[in-house]
Amino acid sequence: MNTTNIKDFTTPEFIDAFTKIQKMFKEYTTTDAVGGKYENGANNFLSEKTAMIANGPWMISDFQDPTKAPAGFIDKVGAAIFPGQGVFDAPMLGFFIASKDKEHADATVTLLKYLTSKEVQLRGLEMVGTMPASTNIEIPQEVANKHPLITELIKLANGAKYKYNNYQGLWYPNTLDTLSTNYPALALNKMTPQEFAKKLTEAANKNK
């Protein structure tokens, strides 16, 4: 399963996943979820029409933003990882060094080491609630008190059994497009999980 550019979506794991997605669309979400964009999901959650949203720590600041959520909303929210002890791994930043001489390259590496140091990661968490990239960072109590939700999430994520890689970076782009345009068919029961898997496989196999 841990592979890039998947060409076969008809395996039992995928069929099982698509069956679960279909069930969630049919029974556990709002009508605008089909074809809906992020703002539909976010608005429904922030206006308390839905009890759960699958999202990351970047959304936490919205919980205390009075222009987006009602007062005290953040106190009602708790964090959890996915059933089966899994967590979605969404890398945020990456760096490339394009310096042509060693002196500049070394200086850039020094800067990157500073930007990714424990101190800066902790400062990012303290100041703007950014999730530290490293799993080895001990969070001081005063920072934990300031950001209880993200601290809770960090603890849960560090104890996760599985890390799901970002499929947007692992699948062929046309497979992702096929996924989004065919979701309504799956959600509205116009397509079985098997047919959905076949569609994705056909799209993936257009790539050489």
Place this chain on the structure above:
Amino acid sequence: MNRKGFWIALFLMPTILIFLLIYAVPVFTVVFTSFFDYRGFSGRMTFIGLINYIQLFTSDSSFKKALGNTLIWILLQSTVHVAIGTILALILAKKRFGWKFVRTSYMIPNIISASALGVIFLNVFNPTYGIVNSIIKIFGNKNINTNWFFDYNTAFFTVTITWLIYAGLITILVLAEIMSIPESVFEAAKIDGASDFKINIYIILPMLRNILATCVILAATSMLKEFELIFLTTKGGPADLTLNLPLYLYKTALIENNFGYANTIGTVLIIMGVITIALVTKLFKFGESDV
């Protein structure tokens, strides 16, 4: 070449050069590369003859759906859309109270950017807070939660509505043509006892033949390049229900990186455009004199 011919050639040269560089060379490239397996950014091309065309017309279900949708939209746009614009122009030509206001306000959807229109329509047809479902709820059906853009039964209709009824450009063109008809023609008809309806049908409409041909060409060819509103709303879904040829071309070229196959679709689009213009020109005897 005489002196006059020299000057004509000289003045035409910039236009011809620009046409060759901007249109002729790319069109030739599109047609030429449609016979190649041409993928990705490597630039490697393998000649495969008619294989792209054979695959397109025999085994590509998405292409068949996109072609069918494009043809339906061309037909609807060149009939219903033009008819709506023309009828409104005929009404406005009577210059009743508020005609200038109606003329201006009907143009508004035509001057709003497609990206803004896409977002507006997504909100108008939103199943939970959209104005369409809200109005239906007021008038009785409290349980309506139709997801207009993504329901199998409504997606095609909803996408079509985003352009079909907004015929402001047609109205402006036809109205300008009606205004240019000499008043004496109407006076003569009225003296002969013709009603408003008969004047519209037997005098005005025949005199609008050329402008109507222009409108039909504009409306039909606009459907050969319609992209933004579909991309911003349904992206061609659910499944391929609202896919058209320009969107399919975009997906094939920029999502699948299959440029050869995309250019095969592009060649089909060019041929469709030429056929559409030829058909309309013949049907309306476009450019021919009435006498």
